[in-house]
Structure formats: C-alpha cells, structure tokens
Amino acid sequence: MLRDPRLLVLLVAGSLTTMAGGVVAPILPEMIQQLNLDPALAGNLVSLHCLTIALFSPPLGIVADRIGHLRVLIPSLILYALFGTAGAFMHSLMPLLVVRGLLGAASGGIAAASLGILGNMYEGEARSQALGYATSTLTIMGIAFPLLGGWVGSFHWQWAFGLYGIGLPMAILAARFLPEKSSPKTKADAKDAGSKLRQVLGRPYTLRLLCTLSLVSIAMYAVVIYAPQYLKQTIDATSVVNGIVLASRAIGAAIISAFGAKRLAQRWGRPTTVAIGLGLMALTLSTIPILHQLGWILVTAVFFGMGFGLVLPTLYGTLANLAPPDLKSSVLAAGTGAGFLGQFISPILLGPVLAFCGLEWVFYAAAIVALLAGLLLFAHQQ
Incomplete structure (x- = not known):
C-alpha cells in the first residue's frame, strides 16, 4: 500500500x-x-x-462532498503556501494574526478534502490500514516539523515561514496523482444523517468527551507555546534547542503508540488509562518551572508526551464507540474540532496568567486544567 503514490501524496498533504x-x-x-x-x-x-481549522473544516467538508474533494484540496494547498509564506513579510502582530488565521482556514480545507479522498480510495480493512498510516505520519511529522522549523529559523526567523511553500509542489502532485471520485448523497440521505448526528452529539456524555478533549488540548498546547519562551528565559535556548524539546514531546507520544495505547486501555480500562495519562501530564507540567537543566527538561517533555499519548487516542476511541458506523467520521471530526478549539483557547486562557503571575505559573495553571479535564470526564462515572 505504501508504494501507492496516491497514498504517499495524501499522507504528506x-x-x-x-x-x-x-x-x-x-x-x-x-x-x-x-x-x-x-x-x-x-x-x-x-x-x-x-x-480557523475548527471553523472551516466542517463547511469545507460539505463543499468537498458537493463539488469534489480535489477541487477543494488543490486550491487549499495553494492558499496554504501563499498565506503561510506571507508571515515572513509581516512585522507587527495584527497582520501576522490575519495571515495565521487564513493559513488555518486553508489547513481546514486540506484536512477535510484529504480525509474524504482517503475514504473514497479504500474500503474495509484497507481503509483502516490507510488511516493507521495517516496517524503514524502525523506523529512522525510532529517530531520532524519542530526540528526543521527550529533549524531553519536558527538562521533567521523569517526563513522558517518559507517552509510553508511546500504547499505549491504538493498541489501539483495532487493534481497529477490523486483521483476525483465522489459519491454524493441524496438530500434525503443527508437529512437523515444530519438528524442522527445531532442526536449523537447532543448526548450528555458525548458533550463531556468533547469538552474533555478541549481541556486536554489547552494543557498540551501550553507546552507548545510557552515552553520555548521558558527555555529562552532560563537557559537562553536557541531555536534548534526549542525544536528538540518540542520534538521530544512527540517522541513520548510515539513511544506509547509503539507499545500500543489501545492494548493498555484494554488491559487497564479506558477510565484508568485516561486517569494515568492526565496525571502524568499534570505532574510533568508542574515540574517544568523547577527545571533548569536541558537533560531533565527533555526527559520531562518525553514523559509529558507519553501522558498525552495515553489520553488522546483513548478519548477518541471512546468517542468513536458512541457513534454508529456511518457517522464515525463525522463524530470524530467533531472531536478534532473540539481539540483544535482547545488549542486556540490555550493562550487566551493562559495569557493573563503570564501577564499577572509570571511564566512559571502558566505551567501550574495548565496542570490544573489537565486535572479539571479528568474531573469533568469522571463525573459521569459517579
């Protein structure tokens, strides 16, 4: 399957x-x-x-179903390259925020269209295997991109934005290799599916899961945003060092994936697995402010990633079990949106903590958020 150029293009895109x-x-x-x-x-x-990924993925997915996934994917890749590289030429906060938001909108189109094409290309076990490859690719890229961004940015921060230009060759490859294969639904089918989806998403436990995913993402993204600032302040870390630390977080998640978070959840039970993962996240977050040696910081980042790697797939597995087979993708997409929404909220929630209490308290606050995620989820179990 990995020899199929169509799959390789989809995985990279x-x-x-x-x-x-x-x-x-x-x-x-x-x-x-x-x-x-x-x-x-x-x-x-x-x-x-x-x-903007959370906001644009659902409507662009609907558009892709109506006009064709490739007609959404190729323009999204082109806009991704344009809006991404434009950040190098912005020198104040507001224009940077605008192009970053537009980059997210383009990313939403890429996510929606690439998932739709992948679903149409394969069936049954082949589809599950392809989705497994997609998950593994995201984990590997979560390690590679911070390292690459840190290395290129070590020459000058503007150079890192040039990496987004990869969207242009990917658009060419998508046009060359990917099929346009659509199976539009009738209005009656779409109405029935929409009604069932609202019922699933309206369940109290489903809402708890979505809120938990948002809280977990808030805690996780605190490391992505504020760990580089902490390292710069405490050990005068370079962009390369920051990239290594952020990559270590993904390595921890990859270690858990290698040992099989799903098997651990089957052995311990989903609630226990989530509790252990959230506890590990909270513990490692609360120890960051007392660490001043790079070696210990890297170890902490790995264990933080392991905790996150336990929590996230277990929550998604629980969410998938609540949905009928024909709605699993839609329900999981709602979970993805909740996660991205949490990442967006992270600096809005923790920014005032930084302003009034200092950088160290940001990590304490993020640890509290991780514990609150557990309390919210396990309130259902009582």
Whole structure:
C-alpha cells in the first residue's frame, strides 16, 4: 500500500496541518524579541490557526462532498503556501494574526478534502490500514516539523515561514496523482444523517468527551507555546534547542503508540488509562518551572508526551464507540474540532496568567486544567 503514490501524496498533504503550528513554535521567542511583540498576546500566533481549522473544516467538508474533494484540496494547498509564506513579510502582530488565521482556514480545507479522498480510495480493512498510516505520519511529522522549523529559523526567523511553500509542489502532485471520485448523497440521505448526528452529539456524555478533549488540548498546547519562551528565559535556548524539546514531546507520544495505547486501555480500562495519562501530564507540567537543566527538561517533555499519548487516542476511541458506523467520521471530526478549539483557547486562557503571575505559573495553571479535564470526564462515572 505504501508504494501507492496516491497514498504517499495524501499522507504528506494531510500532515501539513501539523506543520501549521509546529514550524512557528520554536521561533516564537525570536519573533517576540526582534519584532517587540507582547509575549502574552504573541502566543496566539501559534494557536490562531487552530480556531480557523475548527471553523472551516466542517463547511469545507460539505463543499468537498458537493463539488469534489480535489477541487477543494488543490486550491487549499495553494492558499496554504501563499498565506503561510506571507508571515515572513509581516512585522507587527495584527497582520501576522490575519495571515495565521487564513493559513488555518486553508489547513481546514486540506484536512477535510484529504480525509474524504482517503475514504473514497479504500474500503474495509484497507481503509483502516490507510488511516493507521495517516496517524503514524502525523506523529512522525510532529517530531520532524519542530526540528526543521527550529533549524531553519536558527538562521533567521523569517526563513522558517518559507517552509510553508511546500504547499505549491504538493498541489501539483495532487493534481497529477490523486483521483476525483465522489459519491454524493441524496438530500434525503443527508437529512437523515444530519438528524442522527445531532442526536449523537447532543448526548450528555458525548458533550463531556468533547469538552474533555478541549481541556486536554489547552494543557498540551501550553507546552507548545510557552515552553520555548521558558527555555529562552532560563537557559537562553536557541531555536534548534526549542525544536528538540518540542520534538521530544512527540517522541513520548510515539513511544506509547509503539507499545500500543489501545492494548493498555484494554488491559487497564479506558477510565484508568485516561486517569494515568492526565496525571502524568499534570505532574510533568508542574515540574517544568523547577527545571533548569536541558537533560531533565527533555526527559520531562518525553514523559509529558507519553501522558498525552495515553489520553488522546483513548478519548477518541471512546468517542468513536458512541457513534454508529456511518457517522464515525463525522463524530470524530467533531472531536478534532473540539481539540483544535482547545488549542486556540490555550493562550487566551493562559495569557493573563503570564501577564499577572509570571511564566512559571502558566505551567501550574495548565496542570490544573489537565486535572479539571479528568474531573469533568469522571463525573459521569459517579
């Protein structure tokens, strides 16, 4: 299957949504310093695209179903390259926020269209295997993009924005290799599916799961946004070092994936697995402010990633079990939107903590958010 050029193009194109934030996070301290940005507000540069991904993915998915997935994917890839590289030429916060938001909208189109094409290309076990490859690719790119962004940005922060230009060759490859295969639904089918989807998403436990995903994402993204600033302040870390630390977070998640978070959930039970993961996240977040040696910081980042790697797939697995087979993709898409919404909220919630209490208290606050996520979810179990 991996020899199929269509799948390879889809995997790389879909991973660009991970690149949207991964490239900028390591260079954020340099941008704050050189552009004289407010640190409390500048964190939104790493998270604003998450809001527009959450807002634009569902409607662009509907558009793709009506006019064809490839007709959404190719323009989205082109706009991704244009809006992404435009950040290099912005020198104040507001224009940067605008192009970052537009980058997220384009990423939403990429996510919706690439998932639709993948679903049409394969059936049954082949589809599950392809989705497994997609998950693995996102994990690997979560390691690679911060390293790449940190290395390129070490020459100058503007250079890192040039990496978004990969959207243009990917648009060409998509036009060359990907099929346009659509199976539009009738109005009656769409109305019936919409009614069932509203019933699933309206269940109290489903809403708890979605809120938990948002809270977990708030805690996770605190590391992405504020760890580089903390490292710059405490050990004068370079962009390369910041990239290594952020990549270590993804390595921890990859370790858990290798051992099989699903098998651990089957052995311990989903509630226990989530509790252990959230506890590990809270513990490692609360220890960050007392660490001043890079080696211990890297170890902490790995264990934080392991906790996150336990929580996220377990929550998505629970969410998928609540949906009938024909609505699993839609319900999981709602979970994805909730996660991206949490990433967007992270600097809005934690920015005032940074402004009034200092950088160390940001991590304490994020640890409290992780614990609140557990309380919210397990209130249902009582």
